[in-house]
Amino acid sequence: MRAVTIVDGDLRWAGHPDPVAGDTEVMVAVRAVGINAADLHQRRGFYPAPAGVPADIPGLEVAGEVVATGARSSRFAIGDRVMGVVGGGAQAELALIDERCAMAVPEGLSWEEAGGFPEAFSTAHDALFTQCGLALGDRVLVTAAAGGVGTAGVQLATVAGATTVASVRSPELRQAVAALGAAHAVDPAEALELGPFDAVLELVGGSSLTGAVGALAIGGRVAVIGVGGGARAEIDLMGLMHRRARISGSTLRARSILEKAAVAAAVEAHVLPHLISGRLRVPVEATFPLERADEAYERFAAGGKFGKIVLVTAGGQT
Numbered sequence: 575m576r577a578v579t580i581v582d583g584d585l586r587w588a589g590h591p592d593p594v595a596g597d598t599e600v601m602v603a604v605r606a607v608g609i610n611a612a613d614l615h616q617r618r619g620f621y622p623a624p625a626g627v628p629a630d631i632p633g634l635e636v637a638g639e640v641v642a643t644g645a646r647s648s649r650f651a652i653g654d655r656v657m658g659v660v661g662g663g664a665q666a667e668l669a670l671i672d673e674r675c676a677m678a679v680p681e682g683l684s685w686e687e688a689g690g691f692p693e694a695f696s697t698a699h700d701a702l703f704t705q706c707g708l709a710l711g712d713r714v715l716v717t718a719a720a721g722g723v724g725t726a727g728v729q730l731a732t733v734a735g736a737t738t739v740a741s742v743r744s745p746e747l748r749q750a751v752a753a754l755g756a757a758h759a760v761d762p763a764e765a766l767e768l769g770p771f772d773a774v775l776e777l778v779g780g781s782s783l784t785g786a787v788g789a790l791a792i793g794g795r796v797a798v799i800g801v802g803g804g805a806r807a808e809i810d811l812m813g814l815m816h817r818r819a820r821i822s823g824s825t826l827r828a829r830s831i832l833e834k835a836a837v838a839a840a841v842e843a844h845v846l847p848h849l850i851s852g853r854l855r856v857p858v859e860a861t862f863p864l865e866r867a868d869e870a871y872e873r874f875a876a877g878g879k880f881g882k883i884v885l886v887t888a889g890g891q892t
């Protein structure tokens with residue numbers, strides 16, 4: 575097979591041996607793969623792949639057609655359309671996914687949407703519901719709300735009956751984010767005035783976290799998921815105590831297969847039905863052919879996008 579391959583910080587389209595499905599894995603002919611910031615970090619050598627996945631083939635999420643199944647895998651059959659989060663190796667013609675981390679692609683969902691769905695919606699669902707315990711009527715702040723995880727978070731919070739404030743630094747993207755259901759889609763400084771917040775999906779880090787903690791309601795919860803704006807922040811600990819607030823952090827990639835399977839099961843049970851009904855959608859800013867990944871990475875890094883950048887193979891053009 576051929577795959578996007580990291581060679582000394584460059585991306586090459588290179589040949590590799592075909593992967594072989596392990597006992598509980600399925601092998602898919604890849605149709606679409608969303609790009610994530612982690613891929614760009616991995617390319618620069620800052621985010622090595624976990625054990626068990628190819629070190630030089632990036633790609634944290636995949637959508638494709640099952641072409642082989644492992645000896646103990648029984649959930650899917652050859653020809654099924656599946657999607658899910660993987661530890662790496664997805665930006666290739668063939669990729670492996672543990673069947674417990676995969677879910678069926680709903681009928682009517684395009685390949686590009688399926689490729690852009692798993693990582694953003696799994697991350698946002700885990701942060702808002704598992705970590706922050708989002709509840710009906712909560713007031714939620716989503717920072718960096720125009721990106722992949724942000725657009726997922728805004729929609730999930732809104733569908734769950736929360737009032738959502740979306741912080742978006744590009745003025746031209748605010749209307750599109752508001753159309754996802756946010757009560758307010760505003761400049762980051764203005765967003766803080768619209769609290770107090772019961773839950774915060776913190777995708778920027780740095781001084782954004784400082785502001786978010788200061789805008790929490792009593793009992794407020796913050797999930798720190800991204801630190802593109804800085805991995806260190808000053809926190810008013812007295813305010814944190816008075817608000818009886820909690821800050822948690824997490825990454826998906828470092829979790830075990832069983833932990834990732836639990837995330838996938840929650841997404842399958844609670845998120846997929848809303849994707850099928852059309853209440854949730856996967857905004858895709860642009861698609862690129864898989865073999866032109868370097869252009870896609872450039873577009874991702876340029877920012878100013880609404881939702882996801884997705885790589886597609888010839889079979890993923892829809």
Ligand SMILES: NC(=O)c1ccc[n+]([C@@H]2O[C@H](COP(=O)([O-])OP(=O)(O)OC[C@H]3O[C@@H](n4cnc5c(N)ncnc54)[C@H](OP(=O)(O)O)[C@@H]3O)[C@@H](O)[C@H]2O)c1
Nearest residue numbers: 611697718721722723799800801803824825826877878879
């Ligand atoms: N912990 C995890 O498991 C996990 C999983 C997925 C993603 N993440 C992280 O979560 C973050 C969001 O991911 P994503 O996939 O949504 O990325 P994305 O699609 O690239 O979106 C990032 C968004 O953040 C905005 N942004 C970047 N720096 C900012 C700053 N200093 N102030 C305000 N806004 C800023 C960008 O705005 P512009 O367009 O104006 O640049 C963009 O809208 C990333 O840091 C990513 O690494 C973590």
